[in-house]
Amino acid sequence: MPKDLHIKKLSEWEEYHERPFVIAGPCSAESEKQVVETAIGLKKTGKVDMFRAGIWKPRTRPNSFEGVGAKGLSWLKKAKQETGLPLTIEVANANHVYEALKYGVDVLWIGARTSANPFAVQEIANAMQGADIGVLIKNPVNPDLELWIGAIERIYQAGIKKIGLIHRGFSTYEKSSYRNLPQWQIPIEMKSRLPEIPMLNDPSHIGGKAELILDLSQKAMDLNFDGLMIESHVNPKEALSDAQQQITPEELGKLLDQLVLRSPRPTDEKQLNVLEELRGKIDWLDKQFLDLIEQRMQVAEAIGEYKKRNNISILQNKRWEDIIYKSIEEGAKRGLSREFINRAFKAIHQESINHQMEIMNGKKKPEA
Ligand code: PEP
Ligand code: MN
Numbered sequence: 001m002p003k004d005l006h007i008k009k010l011s012e013w014e015e016y017h018e019r020p021f022v023i024a025g026p027c028s029a030e031s032e033k034q035v036v037e038t039a040i041g042l043k044k045t046g047k048v049d050m051f052r053a054g055i056w057k058p059r060t061r062p063n064s065f066e067g068v069g070a071k072g073l074s075w076l077k078k079a080k081q082e083t084g085l086p087l088t089i090e091v092a093n094a095n096h097v098y099e100a101l102k103y104g105v106d107v108l109w110i111g112a113r114t115s116a117n118p119f120a121v122q123e124i125a126n127a128m129q130g131a132d133i134g135v136l137i138k139n140p141v142n143p144d145l146e147l148w149i150g151a152i153e154r155i156y157q158a159g160i161k162k163i164g165l166i167h168r169g170f171s172t173y174e175k176s177s178y179r180n181l182p183q184w185q186i187p188i189e190m191k192s193r194l195p196e197i198p199m200l201n202d203p204s205h206i207g208g209k210a211e212l213i214l215d216l217s218q219k220a221m222d223l224n225f226d227g228l229m230i231e232s233h234v235n236p237k238e239a240l241s242d243a244q245q246q247i248t249p250e251e252l253g254k255l256l257d258q259l260v261l262r263s264p265r266p267t268d269e270k271q272l273n274v275l276e277e278l279r280g281k282i283d284w285l286d287k288q289f290l291d292l293i294e295q296r297m298q299v300a301e302a303i304g305e306y307k308k309r310n311n312i313s314i315l316q317n318k319r320w321e322d323i324i325y326k327s328i329e330e331g332a333k334r335g336l337s338r339e340f341i342n343r344a345f346k347a348i349h350q351e352s353i354n355h356q357m358e359i360m361n362g363k364k365k366p367e368a
Pocket of ligand 1: 027054058110111112113138168205
């Protein structure tokens with residue numbers, strides 16, 4: 001990441017009012033009536049900051065509805081005139097960028113399939129060189145943080161200062177209740193790498209179903225996301241794309257009313273003291289935990305030494321399976337998930353093997 005990256009905070013964007021920053025609108029623009037009516041409905045909620053609609057739709061399979069194309073841009077312009085809501089559309093190539101700029105679209109977004117493709121992102125970046133617009137970059141379909149950062153860098157190098165991110169989940173082959181797995185650790189890691197970059201969540205494409213949107217939006221608020229991009233259609237059942245995940249503007253208004261907003265930081269001295277005390281306990285426990293792991297490694301090394309002297313192989317599958325099985329049982333009694341124990345113990349086991357290997361190869365002497 002360039003060290004002198006001066007990306008504007010969301011609070012410095014002229015479109016921003018208050019947290020959460022909400023972008024809403026249909027998956028696709030379908031007709032002038034649908035676009036304008038949806039925008040008016042969204043404006044009425046009083047909670048939407050920007051209007052979205054897909055003009056060109058990247059579809060997984062051919063022969064699905066691929067968007068109305070450039071003619072939809074005049075419908076969006078009309079929606080903006082009627083409601084005052086700034087506009088955002090998806091761009092996937094240089095021509096889309098030129099068309100969008102011609103119509104005065106305020107913010108462009110790069111879709112998940114496009115941000116996975118450096119050639120496409122570079123072409124888009126070149127086309128918007130120096131333009132005074134905002135750009136939102138959805139995470140690539142594959143969970144690759146570096147690729148996502150690469151897309152930010154390409155857009156930044158084109159002179160764009162208003163850059164934000166949209167977490168829309170990651171493709172999965174496995175069956176899941178989500179359309180795209182949230183893998184929250186990835187946007188969290190991104191926020192620790194680039195704390196100032198605006199981060200929105202797209203619960204519509206993560207959930208894939210209208211009924212999952214509220215919980216996902218709340219989770220995003222709990223994790224301190226700056227805003228949400230939610231698909232909304234005046235008549236979701238008739239939508240030409242993503243029908244199951246769209247909600248009406250009224251439903252969206254009610255959903256936003258239900259969100260509990262949490263303060264990103266403690267707000268007074270008392271809260272700070274309570275948290276400090278609890279954090280002190282966590283720090284102490286973490287230290288105990290590290291001391292125990294250190295002791296565990298010393299025992300593993302002693303085993304390594306014994307195996308070396310007696311010519312026994314390091315990996316004893318049966319023993320390992322017993323450890324995992326017992327730990328999962330014990331973990332469950334303590335309210336720890338199976339998945340967590342599995343991952344944590346695999347990592348500990350791998351570290352023990354590494355220590356034993358060093359002993360076997362004579363690189364390290366065991367502790368006396
Ligand atoms: C969309 O926002 O309608 C869209 C196509 O999203 P994504 O790129 O996240 O799949
Ligand atoms: Mn969609």
